[in-house]
Amino acid sequence: xxxxxxxxxxxxxxxxxxxxxxxxxxxxxxxxxxKLHGVNRSVIRQALNLLTxxxxxxxxxxxxxxxxxxPRRTLGLLSVKGFSQNVSEHKLTVKTVMIDKPSVKSWPxxxxxxxxxxxxxxxxxxxxxxxxxGEEPVMVESTYISNxxxxxxxxxxxxNGSLFETLNVNHEVEITKVDQDLRAVAADEEAAGLLRxxxxxxxxxxxxxxHTNRQHLFIYSSLLCNTADYxxxxxx
Amino acid sequence: xxxxxxxxxxxxxxxxxxxxxxxxxxxxxxxxxxKLHGVNRSVIRQALNLLTxxxxxxxxxxxxxxxxxxPRRTLGLLSVKGFSQNVSEHKLTVKTVMIDKPSVKSWPxxxxxxxxxxxxxxxxxxxxxxxxxGEEPVMVESTYISNxxxxxxxxxxxxNGSLFETLNVNHEVEITKVDQDLRAVAADEEAAGLLRxxxxxxxxxxxxxxHTNRQHLFIYSSLLCNTADYxxxxxx
DNA sequence: TAAATTAACTTAGGCGTACAAGTTTTTTGT
DNA sequence: ACAAAAAACTTGTACGCCTAAGTTAATTTA
Numbered sequence: 001x002x003x004x005x006x007x008x009x010x011x012x013x014x015x016x017x018x019x020x021x022x023x024x025x026x027x028x029x030x031x032x033x034x035k036l037h038g039v040n041r042s043v044i045r046q047a048l049n050l051l052t053x054x055x056x057x058x059x060x061x062x063x064x065x066x067x068x069x070x071p072r073r074t075l076g077l078l079s080v081k082g083f084s085q086n087v088s089e090h091k092l093t094v095k096t097v098m099i100d101k102p103s104v105k106s107w108p109x110x111x112x113x114x115x116x117x118x119x120x121x122x123x124x125x126x127x128x129x130x131x132x133x134g135e136e137p138v139m140v141e142s143t144y145i146s147n148x149x150x151x152x153x154x155x156x157x158x159x160n161g162s163l164f165e166t167l168n169v170n171h172e173v174e175i176t177k178v179d180q181d182l183r184a185v186a187a188d189e190e191a192a193g194l195l196r197x198x199x200x201x202x203x204x205x206x207x208x209x210x211h212t213n214r215q216h217l218f219i220y221s222s223l224l225c226n227t228a229d230y231x232x233x234x235x236x
Numbered sequence: 237x238x239x240x241x242x243x244x245x246x247x248x249x250x251x252x253x254x255x256x257x258x259x260x261x262x263x264x265x266x267x268x269x270x271k272l273h274g275v276n277r278s279v280i281r282q283a284l285n286l287l288t289x290x291x292x293x294x295x296x297x298x299x300x301x302x303x304x305x306x307p308r309r310t311l312g313l314l315s316v317k318g319f320s321q322n323v324s325e326h327k328l329t330v331k332t333v334m335i336d337k338p339s340v341k342s343w344p345x346x347x348x349x350x351x352x353x354x355x356x357x358x359x360x361x362x363x364x365x366x367x368x369x370g371e372e373p374v375m376v377e378s379t380y381i382s383n384x385x386x387x388x389x390x391x392x393x394x395x396n397g398s399l400f401e402t403l404n405v406n407h408e409v410e411i412t413k414v415d416q417d418l419r420a421v422a423a424d425e426e427a428a429g430l431l432r433x434x435x436x437x438x439x440x441x442x443x444x445x446x447h448t449n450r451q452h453l454f455i456y457s458s459l460l461c462n463t464a465d466y467x468x469x470x471x472x
Numbered sequence: 473t474a475a476a477t478t479a480a481c482t483t484a485g486g487c488g489t490a491c492a493a494g495t496t497t498t499t500t501g502t
Numbered sequence: 503a504c505a506a507a508a509a510a511c512t513t514g515t516a517c518g519c520c521t522a523a524g525t526t527a528a529t530t531t532a
Contacts (some may be wrong), residue, residue, distance in 0.1 A: 003486090029511080031511090040255070040487050042488065043486095062495035062496080064495090181468070183464075184439050185420070207469075217392040227418065227420050231418055241516085276517045277518090296525085298525035
């Protein structure tokens with residue numbers, strides 16, 4: 001049995017989503033809700049706090065609880081295309097060096113995205129690549145793929161050298177959405193060696209989570225980019 | 237004077253950030269904290285709830301409050317929405333300091349995107365802002381807007397403090413597409429001063445070009461981001 | 473000595489009261 | 503009719519108490 005405050009939260013949320021309360025409307029006051037539902041005001045306040053956290057209402061001291069427009073999703077940054085396709089479109093001579101070939105591994109104990117229980121159980125396929133433009137290394141890419149029904153992904157070479165093309169052609173996997181997370185970091189010893197930059201250089205660090213048409217299949221990538229000569233973008 | 241529960245929240249957060257409590261440690265129990273601070277347990281619980289929401293602790297019924305590694309908060313992407321709206325959706329306490337108010341200027345002689353002849357002739361509206369989460373500066377944003385039929389943009393305050401909302405509401409300008417360009421750079425003296433980081437720190441540098449429903453109206457932004465505490469992403 | 477049980481600890485949920493602080497409505501005075 | 507003051511409303515903060523539910527430690531029993 002759900003706690004009262006959660007039942008109340010769902011109840012009010014349903015009323016908002018059904019249009020009973022519209023954006024700009026005031027909800028009944030806390031004391032009105034208390035009388036209405038026959039519960040203590042602390043239960044009311046806890047429910048309203050959750051609705052505030054979710055963005056459904058805005059509480060204003062002295063005024064009331066105002067119905068807000070629920071938060072919307074934002075557009076993605078980098079395109080869903082992988083490195084190979086992006087860079088080839090830019091007419092650059094690109095080379096990929098496989099540092100760690102695809103192999104089945106367990107997930108790292110500390111991972112940059114949350115992993116579901118299902119994914120924990122299946123383990124992942126891991127590979128690590130160094131991307132170069134000409135002879136200049138520009139990116140280290142570590143990729144983890146939920147190991148869900150992907151036979152021979154480890155043993156066969158990639159179609160046109162592209163992981164995404166291989167997933168698409170051989171496994172009917174399609175990317176539906178990508179989560180992105182960007183930061184700037186200082187190059188540690190390993191990254192500095194791979195990218196041939198001084199330790200401590202500024203690198204662009206991108207975490208990606210690709211959602212696919214398969215419910216439990218996600219692709220995670222961590223990209224460390226030397227952007228001195230080649231930045232990362234979505235345009236030509 | 238800050239409420240007691242917020243003082244307590246900051247107090248415990250400082251203890252975590254300073255290393256007094258490390259990841260995996262148990263905080264003192266709620267009743268211990270109550271005795272320690274001489275306040276009511278509901279104040280304790282409210283403070284701990286905030287720390288839970290921020291990701292600093294994990295509360296476990298019957299066990300205690302476990303110190304977690306604070307997740308890197310994302311500031312919302314580089315969506316077509318601007319910083320104000322993105323961050324407000326994520327319920328972070330955001331503050332914008334106008335370093336250079338909007339004013340008509342000529343384009344810089346060296347610009348990070350190609351400028352059309354038409355734009356060259358009209359000049360641009362330039363403004364520069366420092367974005368803070370709480371009191372922590374996280375981003376310096378320089379914005380250049382093609383000066384095409386935007387009366388009073390320089391003289392009136394922004395609607396809800398948001399440039400994009402102002403353009404939309406007052407000038408019927410809509411964003412149709414965004415070009416993005418990312419790189420990691422070392423903080424120069426000016427950026428280091430504004431963002432309160434050591435010179436040479438790694439900063440995320442993002443160039444944006446927003447296309448609009450007006451043929452000759454583009455909005456260009458250069459963002460310098462300190463991503464130590466708040467990365468840039470498109471998810472919460 | 474090990475397992476089971478009990479006690480003591482923890483957080484979770486719910487109840488209640490009181491006053492502070494902000495906003496709106498009503499009343500009063502001119 | 504309008505402005506000022508007071509009243510009544512709202513949410514915010516803090517206090518207090520109780521039982522439920524989960525975890526750990528201590529005690530008892532076999």
